[in-house]
Amino acid sequence: MVEPLLSTDRLVKHFGGLLATDDVSIDVRPGEIHALIGPNGAGKTTLVGQLTGLLAPDSGTIRFAGRDITRLPTHARVRLGLGRSFQITSVLREFSALDNVALAVQAHQGHSFRFLADVRRDRALRTAAQGGLDAVGLGARAAMPAAALSHGEQRQLEIAMALAGEPKLLLLDEPTAGMGVEESQRMVETLRGLKRSCGMLLIEHDMDAVFALADRITVLVYGRVLFCGTPDEIRRHPEVRQAYLGEDGA
Amino acid sequence: MQPRNMIALLLLALLAVLPLLTQAFDQRYLLSVGTRIVIWSIAAVSLNMILGYGGLVSFGHAAFFGIGGYAVGILSAEGIQNGWLQWPVALAASMLWAALVGALSLRTRGVYFIMITLAFAQLVYYLASGLEGYGGDDGLNISRSRFAGLLDLRDKATFYWLCFALLCGTLWFCGRLANSRFGTVLRGARANELRMTALGFPVFRYRLVACVIAGAFGGLAGILIANEGAYVSPAMMSWVKSGDLIVIVVLGGIGALFGPLYGAIVFFALEETLKPFLDLLHKGWGEYWQIVFGPLLVLIALxxxxGMASLLRRRDG
Incomplete structure (x- = not known):
């Protein structure tokens, strides 16, 4: 068996009396899309917070690319290749689309303690950033301020920024949230195209997107892993159907 | 060349020949106003680096006036008048202070950041007041820094030109900084700190370095103020001065390269004209010039x- 890229071992997180993460052990293999689903309040966001380093788990460990990253700060995890997109769109609104990606490229190129050279004349940086925009179909929007892009385009921009870091694994927190059908489909296409280059942990409510993309699906309920299996297994699982997919199934 | 930079360059050209003009028209007092404008511009550019580009509202920037000034003053009182020694010590002290205050205050956000920077500045203020050996509350008369054979700082025009050259250098550096990789990270962190962290930037470190850089230029302004009046006192770093610096930056245009210059010119021009004008209306009213200045600031804010930088930009279309 291939060693997983990301794995958690018996992760626990309390908020006061609330057990938000209850003994969670999951893993993502290289090149795999692993979807995490569950009703609202199931603890998906809390789990992502611990994976990215915004929250510290009470106990348990997180391993990524062969290292224990449980206590590593966010920026160090990103450096190791753990990229993410946000549930709520998070771009630099007053920066142009190109500048957004250029910053992401810059982050990946080592430290930015360079005080005098003009970034606007840094051709390598601009070319790489333009390439990133082209990859998500935003090439023509390069000069526009991020705030002027449509919601769907901003989500695409986020993906481009996450990819600029050449991540080994992408944490995607509801990438199709708030999108129309057409935009969702475009996002699914974009993500499918990226599958070869990196693994993904996909948190998503849109079941069409989940079943279209995921190799494996983990169902989280009340902070616990209810079930983990392939999309087919999930479809057949009676408890999952009842707890999450509803009576009719998917 | 963009037209709005043309206005800035014209202003700089005017400032460059100011000593010749004040001599020709026999207005020596105007030269001292000009000197203050130039020195305060340096300090305001320094504040603009962290407030404008970094989004960090430091309410303790006058502490750098004090630290730069007192470093020169104390060395001078101890018999060390060599500028080549005094100035590096003063700059190092300012940067050290910036690193210390930054390391603690940058762990907080918003109003807490403002309060902590103010508290630290007040600390230095009272420390200086307590330095009985160096004049305490009354301050300390010093002799000006000596740069043997190279410059005579007692000469008003020479001193002015030195300040002016340093302002040009400061503006040049700040302009380069703003568009450098470092400056882009700083501006990015102001726009969306969480995003920058998620991209892999240790935002705290970048902000800390920005504070230290700003501290150096703030300290430089302090050195110059001490040399301008051959005098240092706790009053030079009262919290009112920190407030004035914020006002100048806001007035000129937050995060605009030449904003602090515009702001300083308007601030001092208003002070110098409103005071005599109000005194003319009624003797003694001049002291309250800020009663007129305050509403003006409200109008700018609304x-x-x-600030001025955007007004100029609008006119140019």
């Missing part, structure tokens, strides 16, 4: 968010 109607010209980008």
């Amino acid at each position: 109607h010209a968010r980008g």
